[in-house]
Amino acid sequence: MAAQKHSAYFEVRDALAKRGCPICWLAARSVRRFLDGLLYENVNDPGLRAAIRAARGFCNTHAWQLQAMGGALGLAIIHRDVLTTEMEILEKSRYRAPAPLSLQRVQTALSDSRPAAATAETVAQLAPQRPCQACQQQRQIADVYLSTLLEHLSDIELRDALRSAGGLCAPHLRRALQLVRDEVTYQALCEAQVAAWRSLKAELDEFIRKNDYRFASEPMGEEGDSWSRAMAALSAMQGVPWE
Ligand SMILES: [Zn+2]
Numbered sequence: 001m002a003a004q005k006h007s008a009y010f011e012v013r014d015a016l017a018k019r020g021c022p023i024c025w026l027a028a029r030s031v032r033r034f035l036d037g038l039l040y041e042n043v044n045d046p047g048l049r050a051a052i053r054a055a056r057g058f059c060n061t062h063a064w065q066l067q068a069m070g071g072a073l074g075l076a077i078i079h080r081d082v083l084t085t086e087m088e089i090l091e092k093s094r095y096r097a098p099a100p101l102s103l104q105r106v107q108t109a110l111s112d113s114r115p116a117a118a119t120a121e122t123v124a125q126l127a128p129q130r131p132c133q134a135c136q137q138q139r140q141i142a143d144v145y146l147s148t149l150l151e152h153l154s155d156i157e158l159r160d161a162l163r164s165a166g167g168l169c170a171p172h173l174r175r176a177l178q179l180v181r182d183e184v185t186y187q188a189l190c191e192a193q194v195a196a197w198r199s200l201k202a203e204l205d206e207f208i209r210k211n212d213y214r215f216a217s218e219p220m221g222e223e224g225d226s227w228s229r230a231m232a233a234l235s236a237m238q239g240v241p242w243e
């Protein structure tokens with residue numbers, strides 16, 4: 001465990017040398033490894049297959065990430081399984097018409113946008129019963145790295161590196177704030193984050209200014225991709241779904 005924590009620290013340090021949220025980098029890498037392992041080693045793992053069935057497959061992001069990774073046979077086996085589950089639910093389902101004068105019937109009749117009570121149970125059964133396994137992996141590993149980062153935030157060098165990387169993305173910042181357990185760390189995190197956001201905002205100001213025709217002749221500098229970094233800062237990196 002100590003060795004694992006030690007290695008997490010160095011992984012966080014390495015990720016901080018890149019631009020963008022270090023937790024996004026690390027979580028995305030961990031999910032790639034998880035999906036790779038799933039396709040090439042764990043397709044027939046009964047526990048994992050049951051979890052994937054219960055999750056009714058993968059979220060949109062991770063389904064298409066898997067598709068791009070290849071491994072067609074593994075994906076066929078996994079999705080055949082999920083498809084069979086969904087098909088059986090639909091075959092066994094029935095239309096549960098509410099009693100003629102029931103409140104449910106009146107409410108459904110009054111609003112087209114209201115979900116029909118008669119099919120509510122089928123809809124609930126067809127829906128994922130647990131989170132996408134890759135999303136779950138992503139959240140668990142993010143917590144490990146966030147805890148490591150918080151543990152070492154008293155280190156000025158690490159804090160500077162976090163600021164230069166652009167801070168955490170907003171979803172990982174919110175999670176970090178949930179994990180903080182003391183005020184000193186809270187202050188250190190907030191200061192580094194506000195400083196990072198302040199400089200990103202200045203870059204956005206500069207980018208917007210240079211898009212004005214009066215200043216269009218000025219060459220674009222590092223702020224050229226600030227709009228894209230701002231999107232990652234607020235919504236996490238591409239391929240790191242949060243909600
Ligand atoms: Zn992030």
Ligand SMILES: [Zn+2]
Pocket residue numbers: 058059060061062132133134135136241
């Ligand atoms: Zn997912």
